[in-house]
Amino acid sequence: xxxxxxxxxxxxxxxxxxxxxxxxxxxxxxxxxxxxxxxxxxxxxxxxxxxxxxxxxxxxxxxxxxxxxxxxxxxxxxxxxxxxxxxxxxxxxxxxxxxxxxxxxxxxxxxxxxxxxxxxxxxxxxxxxxxxxxxxxxxxxxxxxxxxxxxxxxxxxxxxxxxxxxxxxxxxxxxxxxxxxxxxxxxxxxxxxxxxxxxxxxxxxxxxxxxxxxxxxxxxxxxxxxxxxxxxxxxxxxxxxxxxxxxxxxxxxxxxxxxxxxxxxxxxxxxxxxxxxxxxxxxxxxxxxxxxxxxxxxxxxxxxxxxxxxxxxxxxxxxxxxxxxxxxxxxxxxxxxxxxxxxxxxxxxxxxxxxxxxxxxxxxxxxxxxxxxxxxxxxxxxxxxxxxxxxxxxxxxxxxxxxxxxxxxxxxxxxxxxxxxxxxxxxxxxxxxxxxxxxxxxxxxxxxxxxxxxxxxxxxxxxxxxxxxxxxxxxxxxxxxxxxxxxxxxxxxxxxxxxxxxxxxxxxxxxxxxxxxxxxxxxxxxxxxxxxxxxxxxxxxxxxxxxxxxxxxxxxxxxxxxxxxxxxxxxxxxxxxxxxxxxxxxxxxxxxxxxxxxxxxxxxxxxxxxxxxxxxxxxxxxxxxxxxxxxxxxxxxxxxxxxxxxxxxxxxxxxxxxxxxxxxxxxxxxxxxxxxxxxxxxxxxxxxxxxxxxxxxxx
Numbered sequence: 001x002x003x004x005x006x007x008x009x010x011x012x013x014x015x016x017x018x019x020x021x022x023x024x025x026x027x028x029x030x031x032x033x034x035x036x037x038x039x040x041x042x043x044x045x046x047x048x049x050x051x052x053x054x055x056x057x058x059x060x061x062x063x064x065x066x067x068x069x070x071x072x073x074x075x076x077x078x079x080x081x082x083x084x085x086x087x088x089x090x091x092x093x094x095x096x097x098x099x100x101x102x103x104x105x106x107x108x109x110x111x112x113x114x115x116x117x118x119x120x121x122x123x124x125x126x127x128x129x130x131x132x133x134x135x136x137x138x139x140x141x142x143x144x145x146x147x148x149x150x151x152x153x154x155x156x157x158x159x160x161x162x163x164x165x166x167x168x169x170x171x172x173x174x175x176x177x178x179x180x181x182x183x184x185x186x187x188x189x190x191x192x193x194x195x196x197x198x199x200x201x202x203x204x205x206x207x208x209x210x211x212x213x214x215x216x217x218x219x220x221x222x223x224x225x226x227x228x229x230x231x232x233x234x235x236x237x238x239x240x241x242x243x244x245x246x247x248x249x250x251x252x253x254x255x256x257x258x259x260x261x262x263x264x265x266x267x268x269x270x271x272x273x274x275x276x277x278x279x280x281x282x283x284x285x286x287x288x289x290x291x292x293x294x295x296x297x298x299x300x301x302x303x304x305x306x307x308x309x310x311x312x313x314x315x316x317x318x319x320x321x322x323x324x325x326x327x328x329x330x331x332x333x334x335x336x337x338x339x340x341x342x343x344x345x346x347x348x349x350x351x352x353x354x355x356x357x358x359x360x361x362x363x364x365x366x367x368x369x370x371x372x373x374x375x376x377x378x379x380x381x382x383x384x385x386x387x388x389x390x391x392x393x394x395x396x397x398x399x400x401x402x403x404x405x406x407x408x409x410x411x412x413x414x415x416x417x418x419x420x421x422x423x424x425x426x427x428x429x430x431x432x433x434x435x436x437x438x439x440x441x442x443x444x445x446x447x448x449x450x451x452x453x454x455x456x457x458x459x460x461x462x463x464x465x466x467x468x469x470x471x472x473x474x475x476x477x478x479x480x481x482x483x484x485x486x487x488x489x490x491x492x493x494x495x496x497x498x499x500x501x502x503x504x505x506x507x508x509x510x511x512x513x514x515x516x517x518x519x520x521x522x523x524x525x526x527x528x529x530x531x532x533x534x535x536x537x538x539x540x541x542x543x544x545x546x547x548x549x550x551x552x553x554x555x556x557x558x559x560x561x562x563x564x565x566x567x568x569x570x571x572x573x574x575x576x577x578x579x580x581x582x583x584x585x586x587x588x589x590x591x592x593x594x595x596x597x598x599x600x601x602x603x604x605x606x607x608x609x610x611x612x613x614x615x616x617x618x619x620x621x622x623x624x625x626x627x628x629x630x631x632x633x634x635x636x637x638x639x640x641x642x643x644x645x646x647x648x649x650x651x652x653x654x655x656x657x658x659x660x661x662x663x664x665x666x667x668x669x670x671x672x673x674x675x676x677x678x679x680x681x682x683x684x685x686x687x688x689x690x691x692x693x694x695x696x697x698x699x
Contacts, residue, residue, distance in 0.1 A: 053077040054141055057127070061143035062615040064647070064670030068120040068147050071113050072098070072127055079109030080131035080139075081247055083228070087114035090155035092123040122148030124668075126155040130229065132247070138227045149650055150668040166232050167225045174222065176557040177215035183553065184208025185263065186303050186334060187341010192270060193295060194367060195360040200348035202271045208341065209267060212306075213260045220244065220253045252313040259305045266298055307333040314560055320385055332378040336556075339371035340549040347546045350539035361423050361538070368416065375409075386564035398562045401555060408552040415545045422538035588612035588695055592679050596687035603631060605679060605691075607638070612697050614671050619652055621662040623681070630660030635688070637680040638664075640695070642673050649678065672697045 058073040059065050072089055082102050089098040098114045105111040112131065123146065130140035144153070188205030192198075223244045225234030234240070244250035269291075307330040311317065316329035342364055349356055383402060393399035592605045606622045621638065625631045641648030647670060654662040669675070675695045682688035 053139075054129075054143075057143060057145075059145040060615075062145065062668050064146040064148070064150065064668060066148065068118070069116060070118075071115045073105060074112045074127075074129055076110045076112070076131070076133075078133060080112065080133055081227075082112055082131055086129060086131050087112055088128045089114060089116060090126045090128065090153075091120070092125070092151050092153040092155065094153075094155040097125070120147060122146075123151040124153045126153060132227050132249075138229070140229070144668075146668060146670070149647070152653070164225065164229060164231045167222055167230070167234075170232070171219065171222050171226045172557070174215045174219045175560070176554060178212050178219065179557055180550075180553055181208045181210070181212030181215060182306060182333070183337040183341040184344060185212060185341065186306075186337030187339070187343070188345050189267070189270060189299055190338050190367065191342045191345035191364060193292075193299070195342075195346075195364045196349065196354075196356050197271065198349055198352070198354045200352045200354065201345045204341065204345050204348060205267060205271070209260065209263060213257065216253050216256045216260070220250065220257070223247075223250055223253070248317075249313045252309040256306060256309040259302060259309070263302045263306070266295070266302055270295055270299075303334050303337070304330060316382075325382070325385060328378045328381055331374055332382065335371040335374040335378070336553075339368050339375065340546075340553065342367060342371075343542060343546050343549055347539070347542045350542060358423075365420060365423050372413065372416070379409075398559065398564050401559050401562060405552065405555045405559060408548060408555060412545060412548045412552060415541055415548065419538060419541040419545060422534060422541055425534045425537070588697075590677060590693045590695060592677075592691045592693055594679075594681045594689050594691055596681065596683045596689045598683075598687060601683040601687050601689075602626060603633075603681075604628070605636075605681060607677060607679060607693075607695075609667070609695060609697075612669075612695070614669055614697065617667040617669055619654075619664040619667045621654060621679070623660045623662075630658075632656075632659055633681055633683050634685075635680075635682040636662050639678045640667075640669070641676045641678070642671070643676060644673055645671065647671075648675075669697050 053076065054074060055077050056075045059069055072087060074087065082104065084100060084102060086102040087098065088096055091097050097117050097120055099117065102112055102114050105113045112129065124144055125147065126142060126144050128140075128142045130138065132138050184204050185208035188201055188208055192201050192205060220241070221235050224237065224240035225231065228234065228240075245254055308326075310333060311326040311329040314329075316322065316325040346356075346361070346364055387393060387396075387399055387402065393403060588609045590607045592607060593603075594605060595602045603623060603625045606624075608620045608622075610618045610620075619638070621636055623631055623633055623636065636654055637651075638654060639649040639651045641650070650668075652664045652667055654664055657663050673696075675697055677693045677695045678690060679693070680688060680690045
């Protein structure tokens, strides 16, 4: 099939010098791009993020306030989408105490606030929040604060999962299918237009359209339950569909479905009227050229529009240089489609034994090379934008997945180099076959002329003999004519005549014969395919590329749903600056000797507070005898008081972990200062003692 543009035919032979020059150019380009990546990761850039991260709250996480606040405010690293119950505040008994209205503060999309009822009693309150970040991914979390003094709470804190596991799994499968369908649709269409159209290629392109349409429709229906954390039953709530369509991800999915409707018309023309005009004469060449131009322009618009539905709703639309990142992401997606979808089209064409010329294979080789260059350039920019530093490559989940993707791309490029070598051999073999066919054709022509002359002589002799036979009539003719003579005169063998007569009388027999002929033709085609060593080698390498490409597409899907390394690093840095989040702080240890009276009531207690900073702390109590051996006592009580601020006593519930070891995992210290520690040790039913010590909590 001729291409959509007037490409010049490829030369007959790929010489070693041209192949070497191409390899050198490819190595030079890759070296330059690698140097650019080294410089980019070394220099770094300003702040950028995706997957909204909670940066601060008011009241702060783990803080103790004297009076009840009027509202709870949350600040995020990027804009978020809110719903009515995005922020829920629960009292110590698990009852909601917020007004049920969540809104942005001052119109800033990176904030959320929920009002509180008045007259809240003292105790520990739990704030559970959920939102949708600007890159379409749901996020959630929880924190606590206390009014007056900390207390026990029965409120259930969310586990951090923003979506139902079944819905999340289906949503992930839908996203992977949408990416794969887009690649098959774009790559199959480009291969059909520029290289060769065939029935297997049409199946790839149409199958891609069906896949991306079905997956996008599924994603649209799952979007509501996915962001709200509901089960699979939420897909039946069509009333939520209007809310989904009012969001950026919902609008992108709807736009994709509308564009796919136009893409269906494009496919009908590409594999319909355009393919039928392949064998037309020069008189209709102008009409075909106009149709090719229209298909090329329309196909480009479709590919750009479809890729924009991903770029406008995912990582590229958030963070650093989004005006540049979105077009780069679109180019990246289209290049992926041309390369991987074209690979699948070439693989099925070769596997089916469809005839494909060297010029078509070389055209796809040039398309694949251009796509790889575009992928490397845009991938380097995206890696710099989303990772930002060398440490994030190994210290974050996004960076580790990115390294896996880079490894798969390297494997894919290595196999592609083998495919290019087979393509060069295919060209040389085809040229030799052409010369051999021309030589054998001249010999066959001379042999055919000699055979015709000899056949003419034999026919004349046979006619003379037949004319000399005596004339017979009626039954005598039937009796004297032998079956062999009848077969010779008719030119058909007994099997062919019988099968033809039976097929005319029996439709089932005709269908059976048709299936047998089709199976025979298929076997012959496969035998001819396997006999061509060059095409067999190319087929195996292309199939290997396709398999690696499928795995690569799955990794890319995981990457698109993973928090970028730059954002994860910034979130960890922000957490480290919060009270109680500092690292490398030595715990405070206090030795408290005790003596309850009897000889067995004497011992030592060591109280350890870690990290002894305002906010969340861990507390441990170790009891030993005078020989420093762990001993159990019937009861240990502990409280903390900050007399200078009038806070306390804060009674700390202790849990026995082992012999002589009690612990409290969460101890909220609202502020710095010198706290008075009161430790009560009971060694029998009537013997106990209380000792006090001062503990300094750093700022």
